[in-house]
Amino acid sequence: MRGVLASEWLKLRTVSSTGYAIGAATAMIALGAVWSFYVGGLADERGSVRAAAPEAGFLPLVQVSLAVLGVLAATSEHATGTIRLSLSAVPKRGVLILAKTGVVAALTLAVSLGAILTTYAVSRVIAGDRSLGFNGTAFANDLPGLLASALSVAVLALVGLGLGFATRSTAAGIVSVVSLLFVLPGVVRYLPSPWGQRVSSFMIPDLVPQMAGVRFRSGGAWQDGMLPPWIALLAMLAYAAVAVGVGYWSLKRRDA
Amino acid sequence: MWNRLEATNLMDVIELNELTKRYGDTLAVDRLSFRVEPGHVTGFLGPNGAGKSTTMRLLLGLDRPTSGTAHVNGRPYTSLTKPMREVGALLDANALHPGRSAYNHLLCLARTNDLPSQRVAEVLELVGLAGVARKRAGGFSLGMKQRLGIAAALLGDPGVLMFDEPVNGLDPDGVRWIRGLMRTLAAEGRTILLSSHLMSEMALTADRIVILGRGRLITESSVAELTSRFASLEEAYLSLTAGDVEYGSAAPSAPAFDDRITR
Numbered sequence: 001m002r003g004v005l006a007s008e009w010l011k012l013r014t015v016s017s018t019g020y021a022i023g024a025a026t027a028m029i030a031l032g033a034v035w036s037f038y039v040g041g042l043a044d045e046r047g048s049v050r051a052a053a054p055e056a057g058f059l060p061l062v063q064v065s066l067a068v069l070g071v072l073a074a075t076s077e078h079a080t081g082t083i084r085l086s087l088s089a090v091p092k093r094g095v096l097i098l099a100k101t102g103v104v105a106a107l108t109l110a111v112s113l114g115a116i117l118t119t120y121a122v123s124r125v126i127a128g129d130r131s132l133g134f135n136g137t138a139f140a141n142d143l144p145g146l147l148a149s150a151l152s153v154a155v156l157a158l159v160g161l162g163l164g165f166a167t168r169s170t171a172a173g174i175v176s177v178v179s180l181l182f183v184l185p186g187v188v189r190y191l192p193s194p195w196g197q198r199v200s201s202f203m204i205p206d207l208v209p210q211m212a213g214v215r216f217r218s219g220g221a222w223q224d225g226m227l228p229p230w231i232a233l234l235a236m237l238a239y240a241a242v243a244v245g246v247g248y249w250s251l252k253r254r255d256a
Numbered sequence: 257m258w259n260r261l262e263a264t265n266l267m268d269v270i271e272l273n274e275l276t277k278r279y280g281d282t283l284a285v286d287r288l289s290f291r292v293e294p295g296h297v298t299g300f301l302g303p304n305g306a307g308k309s310t311t312m313r314l315l316l317g318l319d320r321p322t323s324g325t326a327h328v329n330g331r332p333y334t335s336l337t338k339p340m341r342e343v344g345a346l347l348d349a350n351a352l353h354p355g356r357s358a359y360n361h362l363l364c365l366a367r368t369n370d371l372p373s374q375r376v377a378e379v380l381e382l383v384g385l386a387g388v389a390r391k392r393a394g395g396f397s398l399g400m401k402q403r404l405g406i407a408a409a410l411l412g413d414p415g416v417l418m419f420d421e422p423v424n425g426l427d428p429d430g431v432r433w434i435r436g437l438m439r440t441l442a443a444e445g446r447t448i449l450l451s452s453h454l455m456s457e458m459a460l461t462a463d464r465i466v467i468l469g470r471g472r473l474i475t476e477s478s479v480a481e482l483t484s485r486f487a488s489l490e491e492a493y494l495s496l497t498a499g500d501v502e503y504g505s506a507a508p509s510a511p512a513f514d515d516r517i518t519r
Binding site for chain 2: 003007014015016076080081082085086087091255256
């Protein structure tokens, strides 16, 4: 297993798409700094502003970039035909997908945590003692939200990996992940009450604040979460588990 | 090359037993049984679509047989823990990530079976790609990709080797090199299954021949026996597969055409 993990890590490291995805994800830091300077300037004119925190506002950028990395970790093998080489070297398909899961989860968690914490720190330094709406709270209070955000990125990357193995197509994999992140939450909101809100609370964007147990905006309105943090956490992990499970089932069942 | 002469493993065999693979309505491999023994090159022949590549994929556990068994060293491939140390295969030279260097391509494979990185350098040297080891494999010619695929097959120094049309795209120098390599590997006591459409080349390389047609075994014989019964290996092949050519001009071989319209 250690050898297979080393191999999967090397595979990720030696393709340029990994670098591009990480570059796009860490662009959050620069965008967060620009945003903080901009709202800081507004605050200088008006006294104070109620701006969104950049590590929350730019989170979808990190989520999508690293979800694409997850999709590519699976589909580039099918697109290039190297899946046959990989499965000849590692005939136990569960071992192969487990190693990919571990490497993708570890890398995306590390990158997203780094990007989110750096963005957080940089934006607070730029904010200084001005009141920008996002910088009034203590780090200890904000930390659960930051960790939940980073976890959501790793989960989306694994959803991408699983759906990549299930669809064997980069385009289909990316469309699936983007739908799950942006399209589906918008659609389920229009389910008849009270199902709209109930189902919405299990959508990935709403699970992030619920894991941290904070008030959040959903569909334009501020609300308390319906789910206790640990249920939200389990629901979030279930997305990854189900997607990777479907990917494994598809890889196991079909001819390579 | 590591010397296998004293380490010749009598278990180094490929064995198919009633192997069958059906894709929807198509019977790609039809109750195929044969054995490939160590110590010589076994040529694997048949028209396009005869089932050669499918047979190799079934042997490697990439496709699941509909029925029957495909065993390597007495076991199904998927039960091998370090398969690259027992079996090496080149199925498709284009199966590589174009952005990855030749060295990293091989290192990714070597890592999975705990093979040392020094072995990667050895096989690159052996196939003549040491000079371009750090170059992107996507920029390689087909001949260079074939050499890289052969390097991958040899990584684990396996006793059983399968090559699916490795001569395609090679220059005359490369063709002669493959011929020598195959004969050397066989002389070292390895089991070699080699598919090709180049009959004259096969006559120079192989000792035994397995011919498939429409997924079925047509002939299992030695090259010497075939060339004594027919004018040449090419004549033998064309006569034996005359009724089994699925794709191609029907004109010279009327039986194939008749066969098709009456089915």
